[in-house]
Amino acid sequence: WPEGAITKVLEKSSLHPKPAGLVLQYGTAGFRTNAKQLDHIMFRMGLLATLRSRKTKATIGVMVTASHNPEEDNGVKLIDPMGEMLTATWEDFATQLANTEQKELLAALKDIINKEAINMKLEAEVFVGKDTRSSSASLSQAVLDGVHALGGQSKDYGLVTTPQLHYMVCCQNSHGQYGEATVEGYCSKLSQAFLALSKNASNRTDDQKHLFVDGANGIGAPKLREVESHLKKQLQISIFNDGSRGKLNHQCGADFVKVQQKPPTGVEISPGDRCCSFDGDADRIVYYYTDSRGFFHLLDGDKIATLISTFLKELLVQAGLDLKIAVVQTAYANGSSTRYLEDTMKVIVRCTKTGVKHLHHAAQEFDIGVYFEANGHGTVLFSKTAEEKVQLLAKSTNINDERKRAALLLQNTVNVINQVSDRRVIETTDAERRAVSPAGLQEAIDGLVKKYKQARSFVRPSGTEDVVRVYAEADSQESADALAHEVSLAVHRLAGGVGAEPKPL
Ligand code: G16
Structure with a gap:
């Protein structure tokens, strides 16, 4: 252990105490819940990232964000050396560390160190970034406290998008081969490639060069402004929902547009305008436009x-x-x-x-x-x-x-391209396309799907929100809506739904 680290961990962890009995699960993209429950998680993820850095002998990233979730939530995404998400085997360590009671914390750390044979004398480095949520400042400080308690070095990038932090980590670990590990380096690498590519489409009209961007009232808007000057008018950007007025992800952003299949509030779009929406940490994008009859067209993933x-x-x-x-x-x-x-x-x-x-x-x-x-x-x-x-x-x-x-x-x-990644009664298999429990649910869904043409439907517990997601597709909007409603009723009935039955869409 680096000198004084044990005392420091004990001392600092008492400033970020775990509420006794609180158990949180590592979800689809890391821990995510109401920000009030996350201080100890952030401190401990700072500790874990420092261990992971020693294990991999590389820089690790920690992004404080709850992405598409509402403003009052927050969360953490851990980034492995080449800019990918934390390897699945370490998710278990993250869960153990997150749920260990205060007095057992040191023992839990030692357990990981032993299991992974981590040399605590090695240097460690962690890059930290955060989104624009009001809770992100103190939570990212908790991450930094964790890193420093274990003797790690840190670089705090402050407000950045999630893809930007992935990029920084990858640049650092490729010793600059992937690019320069600064926001300026990010803007210039991507925009140079964009300008070279757009020469291939030199006959674009001004309208075709214009893009309306919904910033979801999050970090995407200010960061896009920093890229704008690099684009040499080859892409003219009008940003709305830039965080100056509206609430984060509220009635706007990629998730809203995708789920509601309609434009976000905060902008008037005319037929043919090219529009897109980010989510709260700008790692999702969907495009859309309305045609001359006013119909909405979504260009999703x-x-x-x-x-x-x-x-x-x-x-x-x-x-x-x-x-x-x-x-x-x-x-x-x-x-x-x-x-x-x-x-x-x-x-x-x-x-x-x-x-x-x-x-x-x-x-x-x-x-x-x-x-x-x-x-x-x-x-x-x-x-x-x-x-x-x-x-x-x-x-x-x-x-x-x-x-x-x-x-x-x-x-x-x-x-x-930046290459860099209770509802649990429902259990699924086959890439989440079939439910294996509760008993009878999948059979019920199969029966409902048969009633519609070209139909598919599946259900799964979300790993970022406390909801069960119901997916339905069919040959018409009406049929897809009706199928979605029938399947949600089946979920409500067979999986112990809470509150009133779901209403038709
Ligand atoms: C995260 C994950 C995505 C996933 C989404 C929803 O996105 O990174 O891969 O699709 O959650 O997951 P679930 O359906 O389990 O709630 P984001 O943008 O919220 O970080």
């Missing part, structure tokens, strides 16, 4: 994945590169998007459980793994081999113009 994989596949063919490309989705992906990708695009499609960490791992199995959750969370991963092949081709002098152009576009695409 399914559509984004389809467009990106189509674009990449065309470039691979033009470049003459033989790389294996796949799209990873979750059960929430609309059935038509899966059919289109498999049958028309002839792309491999994989389905995983909800949570970027699951999609990310599946995407790593391919040369190019495009992964998107329908809710707008995702990215594209290029394997080392894929990156090298693209770079080699882009440099080569003895290829024709078409191949060269495609290789350069692929190279800029690699750079523009």
Whole structure:
């Protein structure tokens, strides 16, 4: 142990005491609940990140955010060395540490140190970031206290988006190869690649260069303003819901738009305007527009994945590169998007459980793994081999113009993408598409689905909110709504629903 660390842990932990008996679960993206319950969790996640840094001999990230959840919640996302989410084996350590009673904390730490054979003499470094919630300042201080108590070094990035913190961690651990670990470095790397790519679409009209951005009243808005000057008017941005008036994620943001299938409040959109929405920590994006009849069209994660994989596949063919490309989705992906990708695009499609960490791992199995959750969370991963092949081709002098152009576009695409990730009575299997408990629920859902054309439905407990999510799809909006209602009634009846029965949509 670094000198004085044991005393410091004891001393500092008493300033961040755990309420006796409180038990919290590591959810889809880390711990997430009302901010009032999180002070000890943040301190302990500071401790855990410091251990993880010693174990991996690399910098670890801790982002204080509750993303799409309401303002009064908060949470923590832990970032592993290459910018990915904390490895699943350490989620158990996180849960143990979070739920250990105050007087057992030292023993719990020692247990992890022994199990993972961590050399406590090594240096440790943790990067910390936070979103704009009012509770984030004190909670990120609690994380820093945890890091310092165990003798770790820290760098506090203050207000940043989640993807920015992932980027910083990756830059630091790749010794600058991925980019410079500053907000300026982030803005300049991504915008340079964007400008190079947009030269390929030089005939865009002013309208096509204009994007309306809903900042969800969160961190995305101020951070986008910092990128704006780098974009040299190739993208003109009008930001609304920028946090100057409205409430975080309230009637706005990616989750609202996706779930409600309607534009956020706070903006008047005219037919054809190009719009998008971030969520509270700007790691989700969905696009939308209204047509001349006023109908709303959503371009969600399914559509984004389809467009990106189509674009990449065309470039691979033009470049003459033989790389294996796949799209990873979750059960929430609309059935038509899966059919289109498999049958028309002839792309491999994989389905995983909800949570970027699951999609990310599946995407790593391919040369190019495009992964998107329908809710707008995702990215594209290029394997080392894929990156090298693209770079080699882009440099080569003895290829024709078409191949060269495609290789350069692929190279800029690699750079523009930041590659970096009670309701529990319901248990699920098959990538969460079927419920195994409570008894009879899946049979009931199967029976209801049969009543509708082209229908699918599944239910699962959320890992970020205290709700059961019900998904339904069918050949018309009315049928999908009716199916969703019938399935929610079945959940209410068979899984011990609380309060009044769900109403029709
Ligand atoms: C987090 C996860 C996402 C997941 C979402 C909802 O997103 O990172 O992968 O889709 O929660 O999860 P659940 O359905 O379990 O509540 P975010 O943007 O809230 O961090």
